[in-house]
Amino acid sequence: MTEQEKINAETQRQLAMQDAKFNTFMQEMRDRDNQRAAEIRELRQKQEADIKEIRTSLDGISKHVQNVTVAAMVGVGTSIIAVVVLVGTTIYALLSH
Numbered sequence: 001m002t003e004q005e006k007i008n009a010e011t012q013r014q015l016a017m018q019d020a021k022f023n024t025f026m027q028e029m030r031d032r033d034n035q036r037a038a039e040i041r042e043l044r045q046k047q048e049a050d051i052k053e054i055r056t057s058l059d060g061i062s063k064h065v066q067n068v069t070v071a072a073m074v075g076v077g078t079s080i081i082a083v084v085v086l087v088g089t090t091i092y093a094l095l096s097h
Contacts, residue, residue: 001009
């Protein structure tokens, strides 16, 4: 084997080692990317579930506020009727004596 053939063989061996290292590195990067994508997917699903829960809670609160508003309106209306009846009764009592 000539000196040039030895150099060529050594260069080919080093290139093969570098190529193997590069391929291993690329596979590790793909694996990390896939893992990150899976983690992001899980986080998005959790976020969507949390948002759905929040919306459900807000709907419940909205219905509660509507019920309280109606109850307050009924209370105010009843108070007005009571005042009108009291004033009417007082005027009637004053005018009938």
